[in-house]
Amino acid sequence: MDYFKILNLSREPFSNSPEPNFFFQSPTHVRCLQKLELAIRLRRGLNVVMGRVGTGKTTLCRHLIAQFAQANEEADAVETHLLMDPAFSTPLEFLSTVALGFGINGKRKRRTGPDPDVTDWQLKENIKNYLFTKGVGEKKIVVLLIDEGQKLPDFCLEILREFLNYETNENKLLQIVIFGQPEFQQLLNRMENVADRVNLVHMLEPLSFKETRGLIQFRLNQASEPGHIPALFTRPALLAIYQATGGYPRKIITLCHQVMLAMIIQNRSKAGWFLVRSCASRLAIADTTWRPRSLRRAALLAILAGFLVLLAIHPPLTDWVKGLSLPALKTAPIKTAVTPAPEAPSTPAAPGTSGTDPASTAAKTSDSATTPAPATPGAPATPANATPPGVQAAAPAA
DSSP: OOOHHHTSSSSSSSSOOOOOOOOOOOHHHHHHHHHHHHHHHTTTOOEEEEEOOSSSHHHHHHHHHHHHHHHOSHHHHHEEEEOOOOOOOHHHHHHHHHHTTOOOOOOTTTTOOOOTTTTTTHHHHHHHHHHIIIIIISSEEEEEESSSSGGGHHHHHHHHHHHHOOBOOSSBBBEEEEEEEETTHHHHHHHHHHTEEEEEEEEOOOOOHHHHHHHHHHHHHHSSSBOOOOOBOHHHHHHHHHHTTTTTTHHHHHHHHHHHHHHTTTTOBBBBBHHHHHHTSSSTTTHHHOOOHHHHHHHHHHHHHHHHHHHHHHHHHHHHHTTTOOOOOOOOOOOOOOOOOOOOOOOOOOOOOOOHHHHHHHHHHHHHSSSSSOOOTTOOOOOOOOTTTTTTOOOOOO
16 A cells, blocks of 8 residues: 555655655764765775764765765766675685675675685785776776774774785775774774774764654655655654654654644544654654653753743733732641750769769859859849858858
């Protein structure tokens, strides 16, 4: 069933195949393409493009091949060769596959194994002669594109480094572009002699919300008839798609495809926030990027922002809000529990003595005798040398 025809589309908009016609030229992908084309035209040698799973590395590679194929230039024509799966077990297997890709005769296919009568040195010489013929004799630029570069063994990188030694006094004869995941950086860290020869390292980043919205709209435009572009996603739905996918193109395409299928099953013409959320919860991407609490918080903030806009636009509504009488909150008195201070332990008196220290008692009596009491309003002043009441004056010494 062609489900896209039910939604007034001429073709499938969210195919998971790397179709060059559906390549969305986001700023990060356009910058990468420009850097790669410039490096290849200048024959700079080895270039590396890294990105996480689903950032569009394979689509970028296919678009680069299509872009060079459409160029009608007599001079500096670019000849591209794509190597899909570089997980080789022996150097001879890798060299045989590269030679087969270049069209060098006398080499068997990879599945049947390399020719046992051909050595590594013979294969390298054949490849070198081929590059000199193309680069010097025919004035062509030979490009070797390697996808899934994180699978390359160390000996393959060493052979690629030897290929970079095939050069003239002006430029290198073989241009190499490796597309890989961030794990490829570990290979470069282990092999400094290869890392020193890298001309360009570009890191692909996920799309922003604006770019995510542009990607979805671009694919709908490509799959629709001119002048009949359906609006299948509301703005809250686009926000939910971005938050559920994190801006990764592959996840965006997968989620949009599931949402469109749900629209057909539920007989809807437009997808909203909750439909996108329900579809995302059933996908594997929901385990790592879907956060319902964050989405609910964002929805509440959006509702609050819309309410504030209504208050600013409609002054009568503001007066109505001010006129609302809200019940006063009753606060109960707070009771504080007072904990009595623990009593100091009493020290038992020595036999034959009382529990009070005579020296401390005499000192307290002396202090109280010499310290005047605070004056009471309306009472007669007491002289400084007067004897306090209740204390007997000492008799003069004889």
